[in-house]
Amino acid sequence: MQTDPETGKTVGWEPVGQSAFAKFFEEARERLPGAAPGTYELCGPEVNGDPEQLGEHRLVPMPPRRSSATSRVTSTA
Template sequence: MRKIPTLFLRDPDDMRRVTSDVHPDCQWVLDGEGTATRKYDGTCVMYDGERWWARREVKPGRATPAGYQPVMTDEVTGKTVGWEPVEQSSFATFHAEALDAIVDADQFAGPQLGAT
């Protein structure tokens, strides 16, 4: 569950800023080998064809939420990253609001939250 890299490398002295150096994993964008997608900051969610999931990070020694699906554990921090059902996550209200805001049904192929 690796995060999407930024086009430019981050400034090690201030990780909120980027440098003018291209991230090696993103050189293909400047080489014209595909179409980059703009990622807006927000909540990481996944639709698996049946239900919506929210990304969840669980610190070592903490209980996992009901229905949690672990994906990987960081060897350095001990944090486990995985998915929890979005309807029980702290983002449930925002997720439902985002789905309600979709006007054009062609933009979205999944069900509305709570639909079966």
């Protein structure tokens, strides 16, 4: 966890076991049996004001990050 010097907001990864959101994580995990390995974002009514308006806690898969080498476009013209 780090604090953004410009905004003062805390950013980063937090182990779910020590999080105040642990019970919401468990609730969301129960809705996702047999989930594929990967990175998920916890979303729902008690998380960041529920901007997704899900109405229930869910684990939303995050797309894989692309490296700058794979996202670069070069021209041969």
